[in-house]
Amino acid sequence: MEMSGLRKVDPVKHEQKRSEILGAAIRCFIWDGFRGASTTDICTEAGISPGHLYHYFPSKMAIIEAMIDLGLARTAERFEKILAAPDVIEALLTDIEETSLRFRPAQILNLDGLAEAARNPEFAKIIERHTKAVRRMWADFLRQAQSKGRVDPGLDPDATADILIAIIDGSRAMPIRNPKLDVKQSTAHLKTMLVRFLSPHEAQSTAGKPRPQSTSRPLKLVRKR
Known part of the structure; x- marks a missing residue:
């Protein structure tokens, strides 16, 4: 029995988004360093909200x-x-x-x-x-x-x-x-x-x-x- 309200995750799209976030993070680390770049910076560069980020990565x-x-x-x-x-x-x-x-x-x-x-x-x-x-x-x-x-x-x-x-x-x-x-x-x-x-x-x-x-x-x- 399929439960309503549960969102199915498309593994291809999920992996693609992870790659996009990683690319954004790498750019931020190059610009500001591993210590200086924040998750807020990464979210801004990736064009996503902090809440959205945590669907893919729990932390920096x-x-x-x-x-x-x-x-x-x-x-x-x-x-x-x-x-x-x-x-x-x-x-x-x-x-x-x-x-x-x-x-x-x-x-x-x-x-x-x-x-x-x-x-x-x-x-x-x-x-x-x-x-x-x-x-x-x-x-x-x-x-x-x-x-x-x-x-x-x-x-x-x-x-x-x-x-x-x-x-x-x-x-x-x-x-x-x-x-x-x-x-x-x-x-x-x-x-x-x-x-x-x-x-x-x-x-x-x-x-x-x-x-x-x-x-x-x-x-x-x-x-x-």
Whole structure:
């Protein structure tokens, strides 16, 4: 017997609205930081009321958790593409350049997230969970690349994963430390470092050759008022 008065939720529309709210939240976090952006700001950017927001996310932390999960899913997809590339290290370098050296939103969110984790224990737990998941992805990626003969088999995957995560964090800080950074030159040096670090010994004779500069452009965000 169907009960009257109960509203049926369309799962497709529900997920679409969640995605829209997440997009609005990400923009707010980029503009005002994880601490500064409020749920009111997010509702205004998403064009919904606070009461409507809670049909999708019970709190700001729940939004951040969902944002982290979305990022992890996209990271997993990128690892699959990198592993399928003819040259794993070259594909990895391209990914770092496009998602770190040239992608301002990632730079802002990464650094602000680490800063917030240093002062907010609840946020620190979210960052710890995210880091564990990313480290696991890196280690799995490295093991698969080693099994295919594309990465030095003498490297410990877990220890190497920690080093690569630090390199990613550092590459995202570089354009903020130096707004006039020569990305092309930095990418060439990064390639030399990654080839020497990751390549099987017999493949390191070709290390350090620069490649053409990416034509990708940084994302520009225009805040709606």
